[in-house]
Amino acid sequence: MNRIDPCVKSDSSELLSLDQALEQIFASVKPVTGKQTLNLKDCLDRIIAEDIESGVNIPPHRNSSMDGYAFNTRDIVTSGLSNLTVAGTSWAGKPYSKSLSPGQCVRIFTGAAVPENADTVIMQEDIKRFDDSIEIPFGSVKAGENLRFPGDDVAKGQKVVSSGKRLRAEDLGVLASIGQLTVPVTRKLRVAFFSTGDELRTLGRHLEYGEIYDSNRYTLYGLLESLGVDALDMGAIPDNLEEIKTVLTEAAGVSDVIISTGGASVGEADFLFQALKAIGKIKFWKIAIKPGKPLLFGNINGQSYFGLPGNPVSVAVTFHKVVSPALKLMMGDKYQSPLTIKARCGSILTKAMGRQEFQRGLLEREENGELIVNPFRSQGSHVLSSMSQSNCYIVLPEESTGVRKGEYVDVELFATF
Ligand code: AMP
Numbered sequence: 160m161n162r163i164d165p166c167v168k169s170d171s172s173e174l175l176s177l178d179q180a181l182e183q184i185f186a187s188v189k190p191v192t193g194k195q196t197l198n199l200k201d202c203l204d205r206i207i208a209e210d211i212e213s214g215v216n217i218p219p220h221r222n223s224s225m226d227g228y229a230f231n232t233r234d235i236v237t238s239g240l241s242n243l244t245v246a247g248t249s250w251a252g253k254p255y256s257k258s259l260s261p262g263q264c265v266r267i268f269t270g271a272a273v274p275e276n277a278d279t280v281i282m283q284e285d286i287k288r289f290d291d292s293i294e295i296p297f298g299s300v301k302a303g304e305n306l307r308f309p310g311d312d313v314a315k316g317q318k319v320v321s322s323g324k325r326l327r328a329e330d331l332g333v334l335a336s337i338g339q340l341t342v343p344v345t346r347k348l349r350v351a352f353f354s355t356g357d358e359l360r361t362l363g364r365h366l367e368y369g370e371i372y373d374s375n376r377y378t379l380y381g382l383l384e385s386l387g388v389d390a391l392d393m394g395a396i397p398d399n400l401e402e403i404k405t406v407l408t409e410a411a412g413v414s415d416v417i418i419s420t421g422g423a424s425v426g427e428a429d430f431l432f433q434a435l436k437a438i439g440k441i442k443f444w445k446i447a448i449k450p451g452k453p454l455l456f457g458n459i460n461g462q463s464y465f466g467l468p469g470n471p472v473s474v475a476v477t478f479h480k481v482v483s484p485a486l487k488l489m490m491g492d493k494y495q496s497p498l499t500i501k502a503r504c505g506s507i508l509t510k511a512m513g514r515q516e517f518q519r520g521l522l523e524r525e526e527n528g529e530l531i532v533n534p535f536r537s538q539g540s541h542v543l544s545s546m547s548q549s550n551c552y553i554v555l556p557e558e559s560t561g562v563r564k565g566e567y568v569d570v571e572l573f574a575t576f
């Protein structure tokens with residue numbers, strides 16, 4: 160065996176497992192340290208850089224959860240009808256600010272402050288209204304009903320969002336509810352990417368015999384954008400060692416992470432391994448997954464480098480399974496392994512032992528409520544439509560030698576990534 164580096168394994172019996180590869184990557188990458196403060200509206204999908212505590216109670220005041228009438232239960236008689244005078248109205252935003260005198264109630268709406276000496280709100284459906292009074296039937300009052308208390312949602316001093324969380328729409332809402340105008344977030348990760356291959360043409364150009372359009376850069380662009388990084392497209396580079404070394408060096412000068420596609424295998428036109436060896440450091444090459452085996456990882460001038468295979472499905476799979484967890488960690492995001500669902504397999508699956516496979520499938524719920532996953536008709540790593548028309552990976556462990564129809568398999572939804 161021709162060993163290139165202590166941790167570079169080229170014999171297929173010694174490939175790194177996905178978990179081993181991730182372990183090496185996690186040990187090698189570090190979260191970016193820069194922070195910036197943004198207006199709350201610009202923080203969607205950004206990683207919050209500090210814990211945020213509330214300076215206020217939410218709700219800030221005792222208020223009604225119903226449209227109805229607020230009163231004090233001491234004014235309710237123990238049998239028959241209770242009559243209360245309507246002293247005024249408490250609107251949401253325009254509270255009734257006086258105290259209730261004995262025998263009085265106020266008309267009140269959802270969210271409106273409940274007058275201090277009222278202890279209950281009755282729903283408008285439960286009373287009879289006259290011009291300036293209401294009649295409450297005996298037995299329809301439950302003391303303390305329909306009130307919302309200060310701090311029910313968030314108490315003053317409580318942590319509302321923890322550092323490292325990717326902010327979702329609801330988090331923006333929570334931060335707005337405590338009056339947070341600006342938010343500290345980690346700076347965006349800069350990721351430079353390019354494709355390699357003499358056969359690649361950019362869109363808008365006519366294809367000559369033997370050429371194809373460069374789809375990988377579009378897949379990568381979308382994957383990177385949806386992660387929320389600053390994606391820098393460095394174009395399509397020919398299969399030429401010197402040109403590849405040049406673009407790698409340039410990319411390392413302007414980014415935190417470099418990603419290439421193609422040329423990562425062992426053919427005569429595959430130069431990424433040689434290029435990385437010449438100008439950077441190789442950490443590992445090739446992992447025991449399918450598709451996506453010829454994955455190259457290392458660094459160039461301290462910046463992490465991922466050399467993805469050229470086959471379009473391999474690009475997506477290696478991005479989801481390897482690159483994305485690494486980028487998330489660097490962004491200060493918390494890494495969570497994808498949720499696995501068990502589903503019955505709709506047809507037979509063939510597989511050779513040795514590598515973990517990520518076959519593409521469509522997960523659906525049958526009429527009887529059972530989850531069933533149907534593998535895409537072709538599992539070739541060149542069949543990009545298998546990614547586009549499926550909604551999940553069918554994950555088959557290294558030791559699996561195939562699946563019978565109806566057998567349970569592990570499924571990971573693309574939407575998880
Ligand atoms: P390679 O890893 O360079 O040997 O490429 C493997 C396969 O992926 C070949 O069929 C290439 O033509 C194809 N391929 C490589 N790069 C791209 C790309 N950017 N877009 C679409 N297909 C590609």
Ligand code: MG
Nearest residue numbers: 356421422469
């Ligand atoms: Mg190539």
